[in-house]
Structure formats: C-alpha cells, structure tokens
Amino acid sequence: MDLVTLLEPCMRILVVNAGSSSLKLSLLDGRDQLRLSTTLPSRRGRVDDLALRAALDRAGRIDAVGHRIVHGGSEFVAPVLIDEQVLTRLEDLVDLAPLHQPTSLRAVESAMRLVPGIPQIGCFDTAFHAHLPAAAATYALPREWRERWNIRRFGFHGLSHAYGSRRTAELIGQPVDQLRIVTCHLGAGASLAAVDRGASVDTTMGFTPLEGLVMATRSGSVAPGLILWLEEHVGMPPAELAATLEFRSGLLGLTGSADMREILASERTGAADAELAVGVYLHRLRAGIASMAAAMNGLDALVFTGGVGENAPEIRARTAAGLEFLGIGIDNDRNDRSEPDAEIGSTDAPVRSFAVRAREDLQISHDVRRVLADPNRSA
Numbered sequence: 555m556d557l558v559t560l561l562e563p564c565m566r567i568l569v570v571n572a573g574s575s576s577l578k579l580s581l582l583d584g585r586d587q588l589r590l591s592t593t594l595p596s597r598r599g600r601v602d603d604l605a606l607r608a609a610l611d612r613a614g615r616i617d618a619v620g621h622r623i624v625h626g627g628s629e630f631v632a633p634v635l636i637d638e639q640v641l642t643r644l645e646d647l648v649d650l651a652p653l654h655q656p657t658s659l660r661a662v663e664s665a666m667r668l669v670p671g672i673p674q675i676g677c678f679d680t681a682f683h684a685h686l687p688a689a690a691a692t693y694a695l696p697r698e699w700r701e702r703w704n705i706r707r708f709g710f711h712g713l714s715h716a717y718g719s720r721r722t723a724e725l726i727g728q729p730v731d732q733l734r735i736v737t738c739h740l741g742a743g744a745s746l747a748a749v750d751r752g753a754s755v756d757t758t759m760g761f762t763p764l765e766g767l768v769m770a771t772r773s774g775s776v777a778p779g780l781i782l783w784l785e786e787h788v789g790m791p792p793a794e795l796a797a798t799l800e801f802r803s804g805l806l807g808l809t810g811s812a813d814m815r816e817i818l819a820s821e822r823t824g825a826a827d828a829e830l831a832v833g834v835y836l837h838r839l840r841a842g843i844a845s846m847a848a849a850m851n852g853l854d855a856l857v858f859t860g861g862v863g864e865n866a867p868e869i870r871a872r873t874a875a876g877l878e879f880l881g882i883g884i885d886n887d888r889n890d891r892s893e894p895d896a897e898i899g900s901t902d903a904p905v906r907s908f909a910v911r912a913r914e915d916l917q918i919s920h921d922v923r924r925v926l927a928d929p930n931r932s933a
Contacts, residue, residue, distance in 0.1 A: 682712030
C-alpha cells in the first residue's frame with residue numbers, strides 16, 4: 555500500500571486502547587468521525603483472537619492501526635512504527651507497567667497477525683512527558699541509582715493530557731503554543747500536567763502511576779518512610795505492599811467504594827468516611843493544580859477531563875472554590891448544565907476553565923497521521 559493511498563482523506567484508522575482487563579477498539583474515518591466502537595475482554599495480558607477477528611471483520615477496511623502503549627521508557631519518546639525489533643524492545647519495559655503493558659503488546663502481536671501489511675504505530679502515554687525539564691524529572695537519589703536503573707519521573711496519561719490541552723486551545727481560539735494550561739485527568743487513575751505552550755513541563759505521576767493524586771484504588775503519594783516502616787516493623791511483604799497501594803487504597807481504602815458518584819451521595823447523607831475521602835481528594839487536587847501553575851509561572855486555562863472530570867460538576871466547583879487566588883472561578887450554572895466540550899468558568903475570572911471529553915483515540919489518530927506523513931519525524 556503506497557503512501558498516497560494511506561494519506562487520502564478517506565483514510566481509516568483503527569485505534570486499539572488496551573487496559574488491564576479490556577481492549578477498546580475505535581475506528582476513525584478520514585474526518586476523525588467514529589465509525590465503530592467496541593470493547594473486548596482480555597484476561598491476564600491475553601487477547602482473544604477470535605473476538606478481535608470478529609471486530610475487525612465488522613470494521614471493514616483498515617488503513618493503519620494505532621496502539622495505546624502505557625510505557626515507552628526513555629527510548630520511545632514519540633510515536634513509532636512498530637516492527638519485530640521495536641516489539642522486542644518494548645517487552646523489556648513490561649516490569650515498569652505490569653498491569654497494562656502485556657495486554658498492549660499482545661494486542662500489537664494479534665493485530666500484526668490478523669491484518670498483515672498494515673502499518674502499526676505505537677503511541678505512548680509516557681511520550682508527552684519525555685522532555686520534562688531536568689528539575690521536574692529527577693529524583694534526589696544517588697547518581698549511581700539513577701543511571702544504572704534509569705530512575706526518573708516518567709509521567710503517564712500523556713495522550714489524554716496532550717489531547718485535553720490541544721482541544722482546550724481550540725475552544726479558546728488560540729494556538730496551544732501561546733497558552734499555559736493545567737490539565738486534570740480525573741478518572742479511576744488521576745494525574746495533572748502543566749502544559750506550557752504545548753509542552754509538558756511537570757506532572758504528578760512519576761516512575762510509576764502510583765505517585766501523585768488520590769485515585770480510585772491507588773494511594774497516590776505516600777511517605778517512603780511509611781513503606782519502609784511497614785516492611786521493617788510489621789513484616790509486610792513487598793508483594794502485599796504493592797497490591798495494597800495499587801488495588802486497596804485511594805477512595806476505596808478510605809470509604810470501601812471506588813466510585814466517586816457513590817461517595818458523593820454518601821457524603822450528602824453525612825457519612826463521615828465519605829466526607830473525609832472527598833476532603834482528602836480535593837486537598838491533594840488543589841495542591842497539585844497550584845504546583846502545576848507554579849511550574850509555568852501562572853496559567854491561562856484549567857481543564858477537567860476523564861470520568862470524574864467530565865461527569866462530576868460538584869468536584870469541579872469545589873476544586874475551583876479553593877483556587878480563587880490563582881484567578882480560577884467557576885460559573886455554577888455553566889458548570890451544572892454544560893456537556894463537554896464546554897467552558898465552565900466565570901466570565902470575569904482571569905483564568906478560563908473547561909470540561910473536555912477524554913478522547914485518547916483522537917490524539918492517537920492525530921499522531922498516526924503525522925507519523926505516516928513522515929515516518930522519520932516525531933509526531
């Protein structure tokens with residue numbers, strides 16, 4: 555298939571978004587209109603080839619496949635055409651993202667087998683943060699550790715942060731390279747990014763996705779000394795610590811529920827654990843937004859995205875209520891009534907605020923088209 559054919563306006567891109575327990579497929583046409591959306595189950599990093607084959611048959615013609623891959627390490631800092639050599643190098647990063655990376659790579663292998671000859675492009679959640687300033691990317695650890703094991707702050711949710719900032723700039727009507735934007739990806743996983751004129755200059759997740767905000771089942775940042783204390787004085791095994799911090803902490807650990815809707819409903823009845831959980835969540839969120847703004851010497855726009863960011867106007871309003879000193883103000887009527895993509899800020903607030911629907915598929919499509927236009931350039 556020649557490049558001219560690939561780049562014609564009717565080019566159809568299949569986006570494969572692999573989670574820890576599911577595989578979401580989205581087919582986008584040449585105008586990035588959604589032609590097919592389906593979710594397939596996956597188990598323990600395995601992809602059901604029969605189910606995938608059936609979905610591909612429904613999709614019809616596919617000109618390229620874009621894969622969301624959580625971790626690109628320090629090597630893959632931009633979208634890349636995947637071949638067997640690239641796939642082998644990505645296998646070496648599985649230990650850094652053991653929940654998501656195996657499913658992503660098995661999905662790549664299946665797609666390469668089921669639709670041979672079609673370009674497969676890897677798009678990495680870490681890539682948007684690959685050029686963080688050294689001060690933001692570096693842990694204060696011995697040089698030997700940092701160099702021997704490539705220890706640094708990688709950051710995640712990059713595809714969402716990239717799209718959220720780009721879409722916000724479109725809504726404002728200015729180029730993204732003229733704006734300072736704090737993007738809040740608030741879902742089961744949650745992170746912030748300081749997007750300074752189109753580039754990520756700080757983010758809340760680090761070497762792993764555990765760092766940063768309170769999440770649905772992840773703890774977010776905790777004192778390293780606490781982990782050491784639990785190992786030394788309680789005798790808690792590393793595997794138990796890891797499972798607890800990843801799957802039994804966050805909102806779930808505080809309330810017994812990982813669903814923000816349930817927690818807010820319980821808070822309204824006066825449930826003490828729900829009140830505490832929302833308070834902790836908002837405290838960390840406001841502090842994180844302020845630190846992102848500080849990394850850019852101010853901000854022009856604040857954007858909420860992800861499941862909670864898009865669908866919980868109460869969380870958006872209460873977050874902004876503690877950030878008036880930054881020039882952030884929410885219009886309650888706009889906030890309550892608007893559907894993403896929409897402006898929700900007060901008209902007299904110096905900083906503009908938005909709710910934007912998370913569309914990683916559109917960011918992946920964007921990156922795929924740019925890679926195919928020139929495979930030797932970064933998207």
